[in-house]
Amino acid sequence: xxxxxxxxxxxxxxxxxxxxxxAQRKQVLAAVTSLEHATPDAIGARLRxxxxxxxxxxxxxxxxxxxxLLEQLGLVWHTHLGKGAPVYHAAEHPHLHVVCQSCxxxxxxxxxxxxxxxxRLTADLGFTVDVxxxxxxxxxxxxxxxxxxxxx
Numbered sequence: 719x720x721x722x723x724x725x726x727x728x729x730x731x732x733x734x735x736x737x738x739x740x741a742q743r744k745q746v747l748a749a750v751t752s753l754e755h756a757t758p759d760a761i762g763a764r765l766r767x768x769x770x771x772x773x774x775x776x777x778x779x780x781x782x783x784x785x786x787l788l789e790q791l792g793l794v795w796h797t798h799l800g801k802g803a804p805v806y807h808a809a810e811h812p813h814l815h816v817v818c819q820s821c822x823x824x825x826x827x828x829x830x831x832x833x834x835x836x837x838r839l840t841a842d843l844g845f846t847v848d849v850x851x852x853x854x855x856x857x858x859x860x861x862x863x864x865x866x867x868x869x870x
Contacts, residue, residue, distance in 0.1 A: 731791040742776045746784040750794050750806045755815070755824050757803040758782055795850040799824060814849045818858035
């Protein structure tokens, strides 16, 4: 998932809306893709780091506006992983998230893991699950094992 995102789909989608492909839009999309799961603040920090001293990095409001636009274009998704700001990730590989409440590790999981639950929700409630925004909280294997060894 850490591959460079091609600017071609971005340019095409922007043109279809009468918008230009700006350097800032490319930078924000590239940062989302390389960071994989990042808050807007982390994306802004990456852009400031890449710009270096004297470089021009977009300010926080520009990062937020570009993330919102990229999400409207279907190129990024956001997910709430619990408390705090949402994290953004490239939309090219749909996945759901499992988040360890103990250490904070985020793992990506294939969306078909929830197929039977999603089918049941549709059948029982007429509800359609948007797996790109799903985050399941729990405890990872390493933290469970660490807790188990502490009680031995």
